[in-house]
Amino acid sequence: MSEEKKRGIAILGSTGSIGTQALEVIESQPDHFSVEVLTAGSNADLLIEQARKFKPNAVVIGDESKYKAVSDALWDHGIKVFAGAEALEQVVEMESVHVALTALVGFAGLKPTMKAIAAGKKIALANKETLVVAGELVTKAAQQAGVNIYPVDSEHSAIFQCLAGEFHNPIEKIYLTASGGPFRGKLRSDLAGVTKAQALKHPNWVMGAKITIDSATLMNKGLEVIEAKWLFSLKPEQIDVIVHPQSIIHSIVQFTDGSMKAQMGLPDMKLPIQYALAYPNRLSSEFPRFNFLDYPSLTFEQPDTETFGNLGLAFNAMSKGGNMPCILNAANEIAVAAFLNDEIKFLQIQEVIERTMESASFIEHPTLEQYIETDKEARALTKELIK
Numbered sequence: 489m490s491e492e493k494k495r496g497i498a499i500l501g502s503t504g505s506i507g508t509q510a511l512e513v514i515e516s517q518p519d520h521f522s523v524e525v526l527t528a529g530s531n532a533d534l535l536i537e538q539a540r541k542f543k544p545n546a547v548v549i550g551d552e553s554k555y556k557a558v559s560d561a562l563w564d565h566g567i568k569v570f571a572g573a574e575a576l577e578q579v580v581e582m583e584s585v586h587v588a589l590t591a592l593v594g595f596a597g598l599k600p601t602m603k604a605i606a607a608g609k610k611i612a613l614a615n616k617e618t619l620v621v622a623g624e625l626v627t628k629a630a631q632q633a634g635v636n637i638y639p640v641d642s643e644h645s646a647i648f649q650c651l652a653g654e655f656h657n658p659i660e661k662i663y664l665t666a667s668g669g670p671f672r673g674k675l676r677s678d679l680a681g682v683t684k685a686q687a688l689k690h691p692n693w694v695m696g697a698k699i700t701i702d703s704a705t706l707m708n709k710g711l712e713v714i715e716a717k718w719l720f721s722l723k724p725e726q727i728d729v730i731v732h733p734q735s736i737i738h739s740i741v742q743f744t745d746g747s748m749k750a751q752m753g754l755p756d757m758k759l760p761i762q763y764a765l766a767y768p769n770r771l772s773s774e775f776p777r778f779n780f781l782d783y784p785s786l787t788f789e790q791p792d793t794e795t796f797g798n799l800g801l802a803f804n805a806m807s808k809g810g811n812m813p814c815i816l817n818a819a820n821e822i823a824v825a826a827f828l829n830d831e832i833k834f835l836q837i838q839e840v841i842e843r844t845m846e847s848a849s850f851i852e853h854p855t856l857e858q859y860i861e862t863d864k865e866a867r868a869l870t871k872e873l874i875k
């Protein structure tokens with residue numbers, strides 16, 4: 489199948505928030521996209537349902553104990569079924585795949601993304617953790633393979649859209665907008681006893697649990713700052729964060745003549761997903777349109793880094809470089825999982841990340857293997873702190 493006719497899409501993490509929204513986009517654009525590969529961690533039932541509907545070439549279920557269930561359900565549909573970590577990485581190499589949408593969550597995205605790049609596939613990148621952990625390696629590999637990385641994260645999609653036609657013009661700085669999350673305006677003392685139900689209630693976006701907690705701690709914005717550094721080759725001092733509670737302006741580029749371009753629209757991840765999958769084209773859509781009268785004022789505030797210390801930790805990790813962002817990410821993944829499991833309190837998330845960053849071994853120029861080692865070591869250190 490030639491790419492001119494239809495883009496063949498592999499969705500890594502098809503059962504999640506981004507994955508299911510990507511399938512809605514694909515369903516609404518049958519002339520432009522076909523689903524070639526779907527993968528999921530452990531949600532076999534939804535993966536089966538998706539596969540029966542979209543008829544991909546192949547599916548992978550990460551959890552090997554569910555292989556038989558998936559395989560039994562799909563054998564008479566002519567869909568190849570695989571299971572396990574290796575298959576999750578290798579399946580993107582399939583010839584009919586033109587674009588790999590990385591919609592899995594966390595460090596688990598790193599190896600499949602590297603494989604997809606090595607196989608010359610375009611990357612639609614939702615899995616920001618991959619760039620946080622190993623941005624230098626990933627962007628270098630993409631350059632060497634001549635592969636483009638199209639951002640799905642709404643802020644980075646906004647920057648990317650503002651840069652269309654401007655790629656030769658230097659950027660002075662970018663402003664990543666942040667909603668401020670459910671605890672905007674609160675003080676540290678207010679946050680000591682917040683529950684996970686409160687933290688999971690995001691004002692503007694419905695997302696997976698991990699990124700929703702990251703939004704409540706502002707770690708999500710910290711991860712996005714590091715993601716932006718790698719996507720747009722920026723220096724740390726060129727990246728600023730501004731709180732914009734309405735989430736209408738998705739981010740802003742300021743050029744060297746002082747002109748600023750912003751991208752705006754209703755908060756709906758389907759738009760950046762579609763833009764990444766269809767780039768450089770804009771496909772007409774039925775997404776709800778913005779009405780100015782519904783938003784008589786758009787407001788802006790400084791982020792409160794005193795209360796939301798994770799944002800500061802992410803800036804520190806970015807400035808330190810090397811494997812420090814990988815340490816930050818691993819500690820955060822463990823801390824967020826522990827918070828969701830009622831093992832630690834909200835403010836302890838920051839505390840254990842900070843302590844892990846102080847004690848994990850620092851490596852200035854890590855290899856892929858060393859990133860994997862770092863991730864393991866940092867996870868173990870954080871778990872030890874939580875015990």
Ligand code: NAD
Nearest residue numbers: 501502503504505506528529592593596614615616695696
């Ligand atoms: P989610 O938890 O809803 O979905 C995660 C998906 O990945 C699921 O399909 C799950 O089965 C799969 N998965 C999880 N662990 C896996 C593993 N170890 N191996 C293989 N597959 C695994 O997450 P989400 O909210 O869709 O977020 C996905 C990524 O997109 C994250 O990196 C997140 O930061 C980023 N992102 C999400 C949003 C959003 O609106 N949800 C916005 C911007 C960026």
Ligand code: MG
Nearest residue numbers: 641642643712
């Ligand atoms: Mg975002």
